[in-house]
Amino acid sequence: MMKKLVVYYSQSNGNTKRIAEMIAEKIGADITEIDTVVPYTGSYDQIVRQGQEEVNRGFKPQIKEIEKNPGEYEEVIIGTPTWWYTMAPAVLTFLSSADFAGKKVAVFQTHGGWPGHTLKDMKSLCKGADIMSEKAIQFDSTGGNRLETPLDEIENWISGL
Template sequence: MKSLVIYYSLTGNTRFISEIISRISGSDILELKLKKDDSRLKGFKKYFWGGMQVYMKKKPELMLFDKNPQDYDLIFIGTPVWAWRHTPAIETFFSNINLNNKKIALFCCHGGGKGKTLEKMKYRLGGNEIIGEIDFKEPLRYGKDTGSERVKAWVGEIVKKVNAQTLKVR
């Protein structure tokens, strides 16, 4: 079973979690990067710019992918929470790539109010099997170790589920 972690991250929290998932599950990793450089957005500017992107339902253009998500059976998808939902970069991904019949595990990073982020992602991913979900409150700020331990346990559960299903099919 081939697995991939797809994520977007502006300030590093979702990247931190994504890299752990990739390492412990042996998954490939695909970071969604905007064509328009967003790396210098700091402080209030990033809230203003990001908030506008969400409210104006922007779908920013993404850099070309070096992995094809269609080649994978299990896909972890991670996003920061912006205005109680997934980021515009992830929305662009959902609009450009039609995933079907995949096993999907969802995760998000937030500052304490994830709202309906995971529900909205699930809605966009109809036709796939959602095999797990988890959220993290700013792991870089509130505890890298606790974050890592929770990721490990979560990935362990997902791998177990997938293995049990694969055995049944055989």
């Protein structure tokens, strides 16, 4: 069987983590989390503003070493929350330094109704990858944790991974 790894970043409510865990469980993949060295602190609104400033300047925060080595997997599934119409800065750091040559890659985002150009931006950073699929998954528009995309639609997508 092909070795598969789910790599995700999740900050606000664990929305992206929830989907990542669902994927890992359904397809029998390993799972590992991206995290920043410096944690985000403050209220949701403060983090939204800090995120805007970081996205605008293309900031790449330092991230902790992830626990699994993507180099050892044939298929890598990468998930991010949407931050200002693109991937979260931590995922920008991760994708900017990773090498996906010869690997199958799938990307997904969680968002609150404004998906922007996140998946396109992620795909363009996966150098050398064979992009097999992508999925935008919507949670509620107030930044909360209510899933809006129907579960069977998500499960359908997962079964093709």
